[in-house]
Structures are given as C-alpha cells and as structure tokens.
Amino acid sequence: MKNKICFNVEQYRDKTLNKYIHAERTNRYAGARLKKLGTLYAKQVVEQAMVDGIMFDWPCKLKFDWYLADRRIDSDNWDFIKKFIFDGMQKAKVRGVVFLGNDSVKNIRGYDHDFYIDKENPRLEIYEMEVKQ
Numbered sequence: 001m002k003n004k005i006c007f008n009v010e011q012y013r014d015k016t017l018n019k020y021i022h023a024e025r026t027n028r029y030a031g032a033r034l035k036k037l038g039t040l041y042a043k044q045v046v047e048q049a050m051v052d053g054i055m056f057d058w059p060c061k062l063k064f065d066w067y068l069a070d071r072r073i074d075s076d077n078w079d080f081i082k083k084f085i086f087d088g089m090q091k092a093k094v095r096g097v098v099f100l101g102n103d104s105v106k107n108i109r110g111y112d113h114d115f116y117i118d119k120e121n122p123r124l125e126i127y128e129m130e131v132k133q
Contacts, residue, residue: 003056005049007085007124009068009078011041016073017080035084042088050094056128058100058107063127067118075115082111085126 015038024031056062066078086108089100100107112129 003054003128005046005054005126007042007045007126009066009122009124012038012078012081012084012124013073015081015084016077018073018077020080035087038081038084039087039091042085043091044088046089046092046099047094050092050097050099055099059109060107061109061129062111063129064111064113065125065127066113066115067121067123067125068115069117069119069122071117075113078115079113081124 015034020031020034023034064079064082066075068078086100086103090098090103092099
C-alpha cells in the first residue's frame with residue numbers, strides 16, 4: 001500500500017452522521033454548510049497530496065484506517081465522512097488534473113474500514129488497494 005492520504009480526523013468530529021442529521025433537521029442551511037466545509041477540507045488535503053505526488057490508479061478499492069482520539073462516536077457515524085471525502089476527491093484539481101473523475105462504481109470498487117484508538121495522533125489514512133479482476 002504505497003499511496004496514502006492522511007486527514008486530521010478531528011476536522012470531521014462536528015460533521016459525523018448524527019451531527020449532520022441534527023443540523024439538517026435544525027436548519028437546511030446548517031446541513032449544507034457542514035457538507036461544504038467537509039468537502040472543502042477534503043479537497044485541500046487531496047490537492048496537497050497531489051502536489052506531493054500521490055495519485056490513485058482508478059479503478060481501485062480503498063482502505064480507510066481511522067485512528068480516533070476516543071470511543072465517544074460510533075464507527076458508523078465516522079464512516080459517513082467518506083461522502084465528504086469522495087466529493088472532495090472529485091473537486092481536487094492540480095495543474096488541470098482531477099484526482100477522481102467520479103465516485104461511481106466505475107472508479108470506486110469498494111472500501112474497507114478499520115478503527116483504532118490513538119489519543120496522541122488521531123487521523124484518517126486512506127490507502128489505494130489493488131482491484132482483483
């Protein structure tokens with residue numbers, strides 16, 4: 001697993017599924033704002049990864065390794081964040097090159113999630129995995 005993109009998972013703590021649902025029910029603009037901010041952060045991280053020479057060979061399967069600071073938020077709530085990340089990957093563009101053309105099954109052949117606790121260095125690492133034909 002050579003290609004890896006790292007996110008500061010704490011940037012998404014206020015955008016997990018339950019928080020997003022609460023925002024949508026409170027005010028539709030609040031939900032839209034969370035999506036916009038979550039997608040923008042992912043776009044910026046992916047663009048920096050592209051500048052650093054990281055590109056995934058689509059189609060591929062993705063591996064999400066979640067290193068969380070604590071166990072207070074359920075894994076299915078964290079899993080929802082991939083929506084913002086895939087949208088950010090589609091918006092990420094460096095020197096005319098788009099990181100991900102679209103997030104359909106044509107490009108994303110699946111994903112695996114594993115969850116760990118790392119109080120010192122919470123993060124999300126996304127790896128490209130080979131697709132078995």
